[in-house]
Amino acid sequence: EVQLVESGGGLVQPGGSLRVSCAASGFTFSTYWMSWVRQAPGKGLEWVANIRQDGSDKYYVDSMKGRFTISRDNAKNSLYLQINSLRAEDTAVYYCARDEGVGNHYFFHYWGQGTLVTVSS
Amino acid sequence: DIQMTQSPSSLSASVGDRVTITCRASQNINTYLNWYQQKPGKAPKLLIYAASSLQSGVPSRFSGSGSGTDFTLTINSLQPEDFASYYCQQSSILRSFGQGTKLEAK
Numbered sequence: 001e002v003q004l005v006e007s008g009g010g011l012v013q014p015g016g017s018l019r020v021s022c023a024a025s026g027f028t029f030s031t032y033w034m035s036w037v038r039q040a041p042g043k044g045l046e047w048v049a050n051i052r053q054d055g056s057d058k059y060y061v062d063s064m065k066g067r068f069t070i071s072r073d074n075a076k077n078s079l080y081l082q083i084n085s086l087r088a089e090d091t092a093v094y095y096c097a098r099d100e101g102v103g104n105h106y107f108f109h110y111w112g113q114g115t116l117v118t119v120s121s
Numbered sequence: 122d123i124q125m126t127q128s129p130s131s132l133s134a135s136v137g138d139r140v141t142i143t144c145r146a147s148q149n150i151n152t153y154l155n156w157y158q159q160k161p162g163k164a165p166k167l168l169i170y171a172a173s174s175l176q177s178g179v180p181s182r183f184s185g186s187g188s189g190t191d192f193t194l195t196i197n198s199l200q201p202e203d204f205a206s207y208y209c210q211q212s213s214i215l216r217s218f219g220q221g222t223k224l225e226a227k
Contacts, residue, residue, distance in 0.1 A: 035216065037218075044206075044208065044218060044219070044220045044221040045157075045159075045165065045208050045210075045218040045221070046218065047210075047215070047216040047217055047218060050215075050216065059215050061122065061215070061217070062122055095164055095165075099216075101212075102170065102171065102174070103171075104153075105152070105153060105170055105171040105174075105212065106153075106212040106216075107155040107167055107170040107171075107210070107212060108155075108157075108165070108167060108210070109167050109176070111164035111165060112164065113164060114164060
């Protein structure tokens with residue numbers, strides 16, 4: 001059974017940093033692209049970033065370039081998102097998702113349960 | 122970035138109704154378009170991929186169509202469990218979501 005379990009969320013002061021993690025199991029982690037998607041309270045879904053199977057390519061939504069860093073450790077079947085200079089508007093549930101495809105059509109079939117990051121003083 | 126615009130933002134309907142949600146891309150995305158359903162407090166669920174392919178296990182009352190810049194999600198014979206939020210998402214260039222459509226009971 002495919003499982004994605006996020007952790008590392010919590011209350012952080014503005015300007016602080018945080019790393020959220022996603023532990024993968026039930027599939028060969030090293031053979032899939034992976035993504036982070038976030039959702040602010042009461043708002044819609046926002047794609048944050050994705051990373052190639054071997055970590056050699058990383059892509060970000062323009063508005064998050066610079067403060068967000070996606071990474072992975074295939075030996076530990078884990079995905080990470082480092083967020084620096086946190087702002088109130090970064091308050092959201094952060095989901096990891098398996099970025100998979102049929103042919104060239106990519107979609108998010110498996111998602112974690114999400115971890116809540118709250119930025120407040 | 123490719124912008125995705127859904128309409129309507131919210132919608133009221135009754136059990137048994139036929140519902141249509143539209144999604145427009147800011148540029149041609151061929152059929153690189155997916156649809157998700159999300160219920161409160163839960164992760165999104167994939168319904169449709171590649172614009173019109175029904176994900177395994179999803180009821181056949183859900184269907185998708187379109188290509189290029191204009192897409193639709195149709196739910197035939199709305200069921201009580203279908204009241205939720207729906208999102209389109211493109212995978213042509215990077216990834217991006219529409220702002221969502223909240224489907225509520227009339």
